[in-house]
Amino acid sequence: MNIRIGNGYDVHALAEGLPLWLGGVRVESPIGCIAHSDGDVAIHALCDALLGALALGDIGKHFPDTSDEFAGIDSKILLERVCSLVRAEGWEIGNADITIAMQRPKLAPYIIPMRECLASVMGIEVSDVSVKATTTEKLGFVGRGEGCEVYAVVLLNRQTNI
Ligand code: MG
Numbered sequence: 001m002n003i004r005i006g007n008g009y010d011v012h013a014l015a016e017g018l019p020l021w022l023g024g025v026r027v028e029s030p031i032g033c034i035a036h037s038d039g040d041v042a043i044h045a046l047c048d049a050l051l052g053a054l055a056l057g058d059i060g061k062h063f064p065d066t067s068d069e070f071a072g073i074d075s076k077i078l079l080e081r082v083c084s085l086v087r088a089e090g091w092e093i094g095n096a097d098i099t100i101a102m103q104r105p106k107l108a109p110y111i112i113p114m115r116e117c118l119a120s121v122m123g124i125e126v127s128d129v130s131v132k133a134t135t136t137e138k139l140g141f142v143g144r145g146e147g148c149e150v151y152a153v154v155l156l157n158r159q160t161n162i
Contacts, residue, residue: 006053008045008152015114023131024076029105036065040075042100045150047082054089066085076121083122094155095128101142101149106132
């Protein structure tokens, strides 16, 4: 097989007064994710998609939340490490598509900065990184503003030695 697909999913609970990091970008918000790391739920889902594509387990296996090393860590560092692992295994990242479900704040102004940031960390083109945001029409835990939920899909291509 010369291509592999992976999907990732993550949820974090939200609380008042915490910083909100999404897709590597600090979002202006009165609420942020409760987390052991910086709580970048979008990067966590993306890491799980990358690891899932190669059946390498999940982010919790590689970066345990019981470890002090990862307390408050910038999730971009985790993403960088996962991308290095993917390349070391002989794969290139084709594209990524991320959907963030959050009731508030409005994420539209942050979509392009997130795409640019993630592309730069992953070492791929901005046109190969899609970030989409949706509310859940006030339904469920996302709609009540209790949590933020992210789905990510990635495609990997086997490295070719030309
Ligand atoms: Mg997480």
